[in-house]
Amino acid sequence: MHTIFITGGAGFIGSALVRLLVQETDWRIVNIDKLTYAGNLESLAEARTHPRHCFARVDICDRPALERLFTEFRPSGVIHLAAETHVDRSILGPAEFIKTNIEGTYVLLEAALDYWRTLDDSARRDFRFHHVSTDEVFGSLGPQGFFTETTAYDPRSPYSASKAASDHLVRAWHHTYGLPILITNCSNNYGPYQFPEKLIPLMILNALADKPLPIYGRGDNVRDWLYVEDHARALKLVFERGQPGATYCIGGHNEKTNLEVVDAICALLDRLRPRADGRSHAHLKTFVADRPGHDKRYAIDASKIRRELGWQPLETFATGLEKTVRWYLDNAQWVEHVQTGEYRQWIEKNYGSRS
Ligand code: NAD
Numbered sequence: 001m002h003t004i005f006i007t008g009g010a011g012f013i014g015s016a017l018v019r020l021l022v023q024e025t026d027w028r029i030v031n032i033d034k035l036t037y038a039g040n041l042e043s044l045a046e047a048r049t050h051p052r053h054c055f056a057r058v059d060i061c062d063r064p065a066l067e068r069l070f071t072e073f074r075p076s077g078v079i080h081l082a083a084e085t086h087v088d089r090s091i092l093g094p095a096e097f098i099k100t101n102i103e104g105t106y107v108l109l110e111a112a113l114d115y116w117r118t119l120d121d122s123a124r125r126d127f128r129f130h131h132v133s134t135d136e137v138f139g140s141l142g143p144q145g146f147f148t149e150t151t152a153y154d155p156r157s158p159y160s161a162s163k164a165a166s167d168h169l170v171r172a173w174h175h176t177y178g179l180p181i182l183i184t185n186c187s188n189n190y191g192p193y194q195f196p197e198k199l200i201p202l203m204i205l206n207a208l209a210d211k212p213l214p215i216y217g218r219g220d221n222v223r224d225w226l227y228v229e230d231h232a233r234a235l236k237l238v239f240e241r242g243q244p245g246a247t248y249c250i251g252g253h254n255e256k257t258n259l260e261v262v263d264a265i266c267a268l269l270d271r272l273r274p275r276a277d278g279r280s281h282a283h284l285k286t287f288v289a290d291r292p293g294h295d296k297r298y299a300i301d302a303s304k305i306r307r308e309l310g311w312q313p314l315e316t317f318a319t320g321l322e323k324t325v326r327w328y329l330d331n332a333q334w335v336e337h338v339q340t341g342e343y344r345q346w347i348e349k350n351y352g353s354r355s
C-alpha cells in the first residue's frame, strides 16, 4: 500500500483531493496541515475518520516535525498544497506568505530530499514531489492569448511572487539534486468548502445575508474558472502519470468577467432562494475601490494535460456553479461554523491555539 503525504489537506483544494484519494485509491493519506484560519477538518467530511486517513497538525516550516513524519510513515510521494492563498491578505500582510509559501516549501523540500536519499534505487525512481501552484505566477494577460507551460514568469502580487519563488525552488531541487518533482499551475478554483473570502463563496453568502456584493473596479477582470473536483482529478492524474521534472497547466476554459460571475450567482439564487421582497439579488451589487495591482485577465491553455494524460474537466461553469450554490444552501452548518469561528474554537480545544 502506498503512503502519500498531502500538505494543506484541510484547505479547500487539499480537502477535495483527500476526499477523492480516500475514495478512489487504496493509498494511506497522511494529511499535514497547520490548521490556519483557512484549514478546517470539517471540510474532509467522511474522509476525516477513514482508517486510511491520518491527520498531523504540523507547520511545514517545522523541519524536525517533518523529519519525524518522513521517518515514521516512509511515503512514496508528497503532494504539496499548503500555502497562504488569498491575494487581498497578501497585499495587507505579506509576511506569512513569504514564510509559508517560500520558507515552508524550502523546508519541506529539504526534509523530502534527506528522506529520498535514504531510499533504494527503485523507490527513489518512483518517488514524486508534486508542487501545486497557480497560474498567477505568469502575470496578467491582455485580451488575447493563453498561459502555457512555457510562458515566462511575471508575478505581480506578494502572493503570486511567493508562489513563483516556491516554483523556482522546486525546479532547482530537481535540476541540482535530482529530486523527481512535478509542478502544476492551475486557474481559479470554485466549489464546495471554499473559505468565504474568495469571490464566489463571498458573493453567495453576502447575497443570502442581504449584504452588499463588493465588485472591485469595473468588474471587467477575467478569471478562468475550474470546478475544484476537476482540479483534484487532474492532480491525481499528474501525480500518478506525469513526467518527472515536468510542468502541467490546468484550467477550465471558462473565462468570465467578475461581473458575469456575480450576475450568474444572483440569477441562481433568484431561482433557488427567491427574496421575500421579490427583488433580484443583483440589486446588492456594489462597485468598490479596485485591488492594487489587480491582474486583468488569466486564461489557461490546458492542451498539454489533455493530450498527454487525457484529462478534461467534467463540469461546465453552469453545472459547476449550480452545484456550488446548492452546496452552500444545503450546508448551513459548515457555513455557520466558519462564519461564527466555531470551527476555530474546536481546533483550539483539540489542538491548542498554535496558529
Ligand atoms: P486554502 O487557503 O483553502 O488552504 C490552504 C491550507 O494550507 C489550509 O488548510 C491551511 O491550514 C494550510 N496551511 C497554511 N499554512 C500552512 C503551514 N505553514 N503549514 C501547514 N499547513 C499550512 O488554499 P486552496 O485554495 O485550497 O489552495 C491550495 C493550493 O493550491 C495552494 O498552494 C494554492 O496556491 C494553490 N492554488 C489555488 C487555487 C485556487 O483557486 N484556490 C488555484 C491554483 C492553485
Ligand code: DAU
Pocket (backbone or CB within 6 Å): 085, 086, 087, 088, 133, 134, 135, 136, 186, 187, 188, 189, 197, 198, 199, 200, 202, 214, 215, 216, 221, 222, 223, 258, 291, 298
Ligand atoms: O488564479 C488562481 C488563483 O485564484 C489562486 O492562486 C488564488 O489562491 C485564488 O485566491 C484565486 O485568486 P484571485 O485573486 O483570482 O481570486 P479571488 O476570489 O480573490 O478574486 C477573483 C476575482 O474577483 C479577482 O479579479 C478579484 C475579484 N474580487 C474578489 C473579491 C474577494 C472582487 O471583485 N470582489 C471581492 O470581494
